Amino acid sequence: MAKAPKPVTNRSRLHVPEPQFRPGDTPDYSHISVPADHTPARPDPLCEHHETAEHALKLIRVLRFNGEAIGDWNPKLSNDALLGAMNDMMMTRAMDERMFNMQRQGKMSFYMKSTGEEAVSVGHAMALKNSDMIFPTYRQQGILINRGASIKEMMCQCLSNSGDPLDGKSIPVLYSFKKHGFFSISGNLGTQLIQGVGWAMACAYKNEDGIASVFTGEGATAEGDFHYALNFASTYRAPCIINVVNNQWAISSFQGIAAGEGETFAARGSGYGLATLRVDGNDILAVYAATKWAAERARKGGGATLIEHFTYRQSGHSTSDDPSKYRPKDEARHWPFGDPVERLKVHLIKLGIWSEEQHDALAKSCKVEIRDIYKSAEAMGDLSEKTNVNDYTMFEQVYERPPEHLEAQRRMFSEELDE
Amino acid sequence: MTDVKTTSMTMIEAIRDALDVTMSQNSDVLVFGEDVGYFGGVFRCTAGLQEKHGLHRCFDTPISEGGIVGIAIGMAANGLRPVAEIQFADYIYPAYDQIASEAARLRYRSNGDFTCPLTIRTPVGGGIYGGQTHSQSPEALFTHIAGLKTVIPSNPYDAKGMLIEAIEDNDPVLFLEPKRLYNGPFDGDPHAPAKSWKGHPLGEVPAGHYSIPMGKARKVSEGHDVTILTYGTMVWVAEATAAKLGLSADILDLRSLLPLDIDAITQSVKKTGRCVIMHEATRTSGFGAEISAQIQETCFYHLEAPVERVTGWDTPYPHAQEWAYFPGQKRATLALRKVMDGV
Numbered sequence: 001m002a003k004a005p006k007p008v009t010n011r012s013r014l015h016v017p018e019p020q021f022r023p024g025d026t027p028d029y030s031h032i033s034v035p036a037d038h039t040p041a042r043p044d045p046l047c048e049h050h051e052t053a054e055h056a057l058k059l060i061r062v063l064r065f066n067g068e069a070i071g072d073w074n075p076k077l078s079n080d081a082l083l084g085a086m087n088d089m090m091m092t093r094a095m096d097e098r099m100f101n102m103q104r105q106g107k108m109s110f111y112m113k114s115t116g117e118e119a120v121s122v123g124h125a126m127a128l129k130n131s132d133m134i135f136p137t138y139r140q141q142g143i144l145i146n147r148g149a150s151i152k153e154m155m156c157q158c159l160s161n162s163g164d165p166l167d168g169k170s171i172p173v174l175y176s177f178k179k180h181g182f183f184s185i186s187g188n189l190g191t192q193l194i195q196g197v198g199w200a201m202a203c204a205y206k207n208e209d210g211i212a213s214v215f216t217g218e219g220a221t222a223e224g225d226f227h228y229a230l231n232f233a234s235t236y237r238a239p240c241i242i243n244v245v246n247n248q249w250a251i252s253s254f255q256g257i258a259a260g261e262g263e264t265f266a267a268r269g270s271g272y273g274l275a276t277l278r279v280d281g282n283d284i285l286a287v288y289a290a291t292k293w294a295a296e297r298a299r300k301g302g303g304a305t306l307i308e309h310f311t312y313r314q315s316g317h318s319t320s321d322d323p324s325k326y327r328p329k330d331e332a333r334h335w336p337f338g339d340p341v342e343r344l345k346v347h348l349i350k351l352g353i354w355s356e357e358q359h360d361a362l363a364k365s366c367k368v369e370i371r372d373i374y375k376s377a378e379a380m381g382d383l384s385e386k387t388n389v390n391d392y393t394m395f396e397q398v399y400e401r402p403p404e405h406l407e408a409q410r411r412m413f414s415e416e417l418d419e
Numbered sequence: 420m421t422d423v424k425t426t427s428m429t430m431i432e433a434i435r436d437a438l439d440v441t442m443s444q445n446s447d448v449l450v451f452g453e454d455v456g457y458f459g460g461v462f463r464c465t466a467g468l469q470e471k472h473g474l475h476r477c478f479d480t481p482i483s484e485g486g487i488v489g490i491a492i493g494m495a496a497n498g499l500r501p502v503a504e505i506q507f508a509d510y511i512y513p514a515y516d517q518i519a520s521e522a523a524r525l526r527y528r529s530n531g532d533f534t535c536p537l538t539i540r541t542p543v544g545g546g547i548y549g550g551q552t553h554s555q556s557p558e559a560l561f562t563h564i565a566g567l568k569t570v571i572p573s574n575p576y577d578a579k580g581m582l583i584e585a586i587e588d589n590d591p592v593l594f595l596e597p598k599r600l601y602n603g604p605f606d607g608d609p610h611a612p613a614k615s616w617k618g619h620p621l622g623e624v625p626a627g628h629y630s631i632p633m634g635k636a637r638k639v640s641e642g643h644d645v646t647i648l649t650y651g652t653m654v655w656v657a658e659a660t661a662a663k664l665g666l667s668a669d670i671l672d673l674r675s676l677l678p679l680d681i682d683a684i685t686q687s688v689k690k691t692g693r694c695v696i697m698h699e700a701t702r703t704s705g706f707g708a709e710i711s712a713q714i715q716e717t718c719f720y721h722l723e724a725p726v727e728r729v730t731g732w733d734t735p736y737p738h739a740q741e742w743a744y745f746p747g748q749k750r751a752t753l754a755l756r757k758v759m760d761g762v
Contacts, residue, residue, distance in 0.1 A: 133497070166530040176529035183496070184529035188520045194486050195521065198493025198501075205449070205475055205499070212493070224513070228486035235481060397531045398566050400589040403634060403678035 017256035023324060027334040034336050035059050042072045042289070045297040049275045052305075056266035056276035059310060062285035063343050067350030073289040075127075079353050085126060085284055086348060087362065089118040089341050092142040094366040095151060096315075098374050099158055103172075103319045107382040108158050112173045114139040116282070116314030116332065119340030120245055122146050123287030128213060128295055135183045135196035135214040138173045139245065139313075147180045151370070152377045161381030161388055167396070168389035190216055190223030193242060197233045200240035200298070211298040213241040213291075218265050218308075219250025219258045230272040233304035241294045242269070242306045245281065247313035252326040269306030281311030282340040285347075312337065391417075425623040429616045430601045433575035433624045434464045434540070437582035438502060440628050442472050445500065448586060450477040452487060452504030452540075461506055462542060462601060488514040488539060492522050495537040500586055505541040508595065509555045514539075522591040523566030537591045538582070543571070544652050544699050545731075545745055546599030546609070550738035556651070556700035556731070561593050562677045562709065568633060570675045571595040573654040574604070574621035577674060580631035587630065597651040597699075605652055606659035607747035634678035642667035645758055646687040648710055649697040650674060653729070653746065657697050660751040666759070676706055684710070685717045692723035693758045699746060702730040727754040 121142030
């Protein structure tokens with residue numbers, strides 16, 4: 001990122017970073033250079049960590065805007081894989097759209113879209129084994145879709161209805177799908193980074209092939225847990241990938257608040273002795289390639305890699321904020337790295353395996369499929385009326401076996417219902 | 420029943436033995452923390468475990484309590500049974516978020532999809548001139564957390580059985596170790612010669628595997644004048660004070676604070692009609708407040724006198740004034756006299 005010029009004075013002044021554009025401004029990103037051909041070379045995945053120092057400062061890209069895939073990071077995916085990627089991204093986007101609208105109609109308490117970041121989740125998932133444990137944030141629903149999780153179950157979780165596998169215990173989007181290698185999402189940001197490192201250490205201890213892949217937004221890299229994760233991952237050479245999804249915005253705070261304007265998020269890994277990659281997060285081939293590289297490094301004993309996925313959060317943080325209150329309305333349109341779905345579309349058309357018509361048709365069929373799944377999910381209840389989750393389930397799963405004091409409280413609750 | 424061989428042990432040795440027994444029986448048990456590996460821990464609780472069980476099973480960690488508990492959660496979720504040591508309970512606060520928001524809630528949040536069979540061991544309490552940063556008793560900050568269990572032994576026999584129980588429990592357990600009792604019982608008199616566990620019946624520790632069910636108090640002495648509810652170091656202060664006053668005291672060593680043995684408490688208080696609660700931690704919102712509230716809920720019409728509390732003062736743990744702060748026999752005597760007033 002370009003930085004605000006430092007004023008030369010002979011006195012210390014408190015510096016509070018400000019984003020370049022606020023509501024009413026016309027975004028101009030001409031200062032962000034969009035590298036075309038100077039993507040850093042792909043080193044051997046078992047290289048010394050310092051051989052990736054420049055990768056933390058540059059940007060790994062495969063897809064050019066004209067649809068060409070270039071450079072030695074090009075994963076050369078099969079046509080089937082590419083079309084599958086498109087399908088997963090479009091399904092993710094369609095689901096987000098539907099759920100956002102249904103929240104607006106009062107069907108659920110809350111929702112969080114991942115619009116603009118679908119390449120990060122789908123591309124990442126494609127490059128891992130389904131058994132590798134993801135420690136996600138709330139914007140990686142694309143991973144679940146790629147891994148074939150039941151979209152209906154996901155929706156039921158958001159609707160907190162009788163089909164919710166979590167029995168209404170968590171707010172929407174905080175999924176838990178162990179069977180799909182998707183760790184229970186905590187609403188406390190950053191906490192899971194270090195847990196993922198512990199998971200990875202356990203894999204290594206048990207001589208298993210699995211790795212962990214942990215996620216944070218750039219905002220929560222400011223938490224101590226981020227430091228714990230990088231430090232422990234380095235100390236114990238944990239087989240894991242630490243992903244920073246830099247989508248520019250942490251609710252209303254721009255990325256400069258999280259970390260100052262001095263250095264990239266990827267560069268934070270260098271001081272810990274970790275491999276560091278910075279990747280165009282709107283380029284699904286680059287995300288795939290970087291993940292593949294880091295996964296191979298982890299699996300072969302090379303330790304952890306910090307990947308910064310440089311992307312842009314096209315929607316608000318959640319249904320609870322209005323982004324036009326803190327950034328220009330059309331900022332997403334000016335984002336110099338485009339939209340991940342569009343970028344893959346151009347590539348597929350360039351390859352001759354896709355067309356605008358097919359794209360529109362897929363968008364439409366995703367919409368219909370999501371609508372139908374949603375209807376079947378909503379038939380199991382929603383939050384616009386009284387929840388149909390059994391209230392007594394709130395006393396379950398606090399402990400393996402409920403201790404006496406909880407049983408007593410359960411009886412008290414029962415009296416409350418009789419009243 | 421065949422005779423089980425017993426050995427005279429300190430609480431340190433009993434804790435080490437519990438770790439050794441579980442590590443020998445189950446390769447999922449890992450032990451780690453600051454200085455616990457090669458050196459064997461600042462209180463020596465893990466001495467020899469690395470040599471016996473290997474570097475991968477007992478190892479040093481960075482000085483990072485949040486990190487220690489964080490990796491332990493991930494390991495526990497991935498099928499291991501980590502036993503993490505926090506060098507002093509006073510240092511546990513950086514891990515508070517990981518304990519309160521993560522370990523304790525993982526089962527609930529995921530509706531049983533993921534679990535967290537994790538044990539956190541940490542020394543608590545004063546009596547060693549540790550000052551503000553090596554003396555705290557933060558148990559009430561943890562008994563307030565749904566999903567966590569908090570236990571505290573007062574002798575080597577219990578320490579071993581309770582630690583094995585904690586490690587084998589499928590939920591996170593905070594295991595508090597009263598450091599003043601590591602090497603011997605302590606009746607609250609800092610000027611008396613230090614006692615050893617050697618020769619004490621509760622220092623006789625059976626070999627091999629045994630466990631003590633969680634949530635069960637231990638009856639220290641049977642009596643009819645007054646009930647004393649206590650745990651940790653204060654068990655010994657309570658026993659000595661009651662004996663000195665010639666009281667027939669029903670003393671309960673609670674051992675497990677959450678879950679709490681409310682049945683044993685109720686039974687005893689209904690019998691004696693008088694109750695003094697003793698703990699070393701600060702008074703306001705201390706665990707005694709919870710016990711006191713529960714007693715008035717269950718035993719109000721049996722009470723002959725208000726419930727008294729003997730606690731540390733609501734100040735940080737001072738250094739030079741350690742024995743003015745510590746709730747010793749004098750404070751216990753005044754409280755016992757007060758509840759016995761008019762008898």
